Amino acid sequence: QVQLVQSGAEVKKPGASVKVSCKASGYNFTNFHMHWVRQAPGQGLEWVGIINPSGGSTTYAKKFQGRVTMTRDTSTGTFDMELSSLRSEDTAMYYCARDIVLVPAAPGWIQHWGQGTLVTVSS
């Protein structure tokens, strides 16, 4: 079955960077886009961006452009999301989440979610 296992919680100071990893298993790694979604405490869902695991192309939400980098490693079946210039407003649970639609068709629906990684930004 599809499994997305994320790296552990992080505590960072303002201005630092954080990298969250997501190990995918149980399916063909290059067949489905991977999204990153975050949720601040007590708040709603916020889409961060998406990566095509086949070619590595990415699309980021405008809010995060310039601060976020998404990569994948096909040899290890792992996705990474790095967010830089952290501020207190970036404190949130970060999820990797797999799309439902086979590449290269347009993605759009998120069916499988990792367990989440809590990133806390505090001085």
Place this chain on the structure above:
Amino acid sequence: DIQVTQSPSTLAASVGDRVTFTCRASQYISSWLAWYQQKPGKAPKLLIYAASSLDNGVPSRFSGSGSGTEFTLTISGLQPDDYATYYCQQYNSFSIAFGQGTRLEIK
């Protein structure tokens, strides 16, 4: 950017009720809309995609409708397990946006 707005923000209903959630898109999105259920401390769960397609294993009491800019999620016969927060999500040109959510509470 296309935004989606949900209403109401909170809804109180009783077991057995029929409840309807609304989602409005700021521009035409055809049927590029999904609905998710999220319980406290858990990741969201996909219920409906492409406006009206039920995801595998989702009970048939959940249904979605609409196209263009107005969409609804209906629960026919509310069950105790359905109390949660519900989000709509639109897709457009490799970009996604979530609504702010509707919290379903026990009446």
